[in-house]
Amino acid sequence: MRAYRSLVGQRGVPRLVVAATVTRLATPVLNLSLLLAVVAATGSYATAGLVLTGFSVALAVCTPVIGRLLDRLHPRPVLLALLAVHLPAYALIVGAMLRHAPPAVLVGGAVVLGASAPPAAPLVRSTWSAIVPGEHLGTAFALDAVLTEVTVVAAMPVVAGLVALASPLSAVLAAGACTLVGALMLLTIPDLGSHGRDGDQRHDGGGRGGGGVLGPLAHGQVRVLLGIAACDMTAFGCMFVGISAVAAHAGESGMSGVLLGVYSLGALVSALAYGSRRRDARPRRQLAVLHAVSVAFLLTTSLTSALLVAGALLLAVGLVSGPRDTLHQLVLGDAAPIRQRTEAFAWMSTFMWIGNGAGTALAGHLVTWADGRHHTSFLAAAVASGLATLLSLLLRRATERGEPAQDAPPREDPVAPGARPGQRSTVDG
Known part of the structure; x- marks a missing residue:
């Protein structure tokens, strides 16, 4: 585990790992708890399916758009703007379920929730290159994959425990809390959203956020x-x-x-x-x-x-x-x-x-x-x-x-997985 100890010793990595874990837990917890909460509020699996579909489609469509904004603008104001919409959307959908609002209101709230979700996973993955040297990127992305798997598996017992102790709505609120805490932690990462440690301009697309x-x-x-x-x-x-x-x-x-x-x-x-x-x-x-x-x-x-x-x-x-x-x-x-x-x-x-x-x-x-x-x-x-x-x-x-x-093919030294061309490293036995 020497590679992981060396990775965690890099500046900003522990905070990024915690933020990645918390924010990634939010999505699977929300998916499962939202289904259970809507069924409990309306008694209809059909309505619950529409709500989840609205959330998923909005998330899938808007995530690349937000990703482009994060690349072109500074990530911090973009994240804050997203939270300013995302948190009220949570309040809207929870209030709609408590008041037994019509299905259209629930679906609308889910669409806003998905459209305003901070794309924490893409932001974390792009930040690895800014805070981790090239020779550690393979380890960083391996840890990233592990965090994704762990949060998906952990979501089921988390939701089950919250539903058993309180209600499905409490699990929905817990997902919102995870998003808020994780996003606020991301805001404290010094090099959040930077474009590499070495100023590499390889196939840069013509300036900041270029590419047409x-x-x-x-x-x-x-x-x-x-x-x-x-x-x-x-x-x-x-x-x-x-x-x-x-x-x-x-x-x-x-x-x-x-x-x-x-x-x-x-x-x-x-x-x-x-x-x-x-x-x-x-x-x-x-x-x-x-x-x-x-x-x-x-x-x-x-x-x-x-x-x-x-x-x-x-x-x-x-x-x-x-x-x-x-x-x-x-x-x-x-x-x-x-x-x-x-x-x-x-x-x-x-x-x-x-x-x-x-x-x-x-x-x-x-x-x-x-x-x-x-x-x-x-x-x-x-x-x-x-x-x-x-x-x-x-x-x-x-x-x-x-x-x-x-x-x-390198001209001299081998390029390790995750290292950029021209960035040399030794092979760790």
């Missing part, structure tokens, strides 16, 4: 990486439904949470292990190999109905996904124009939301068509991972055609 209307989407490397993100989350959405189906088919519906926990455990352990060492191998090549291995495990999972075997295979899929997700962030952070990095990570969040929604919807139809059998959903997950593999290879071919890339 498309922003980072004008760069082919970024578009391919966003496509990979969508495929990965489509695969996850299919796998999520498949996990529920395989448990139900075995007559152990309650085991779906255990199987998902096994997958998350694998992702946590592998991401931590991957970030603890430096590697010379080119990240894009590793990305293609890891996706191909995911395809093999998902295909094998589609062939089994035994819970024990499925659990072992899902653990293997998780062990692959930890390093893969870390590499994805590293490569995207390096491929994006320096002054459009926050927007690029914001687009990644949007594509992930889209992919997850598409995956769960597709797998739901496939499982229904297959009379509750899980095989089709895991096959669909394998197809999505296969497409991500092909896109990873396309990314390498684009690199060979001369686009700026993190893993271009």
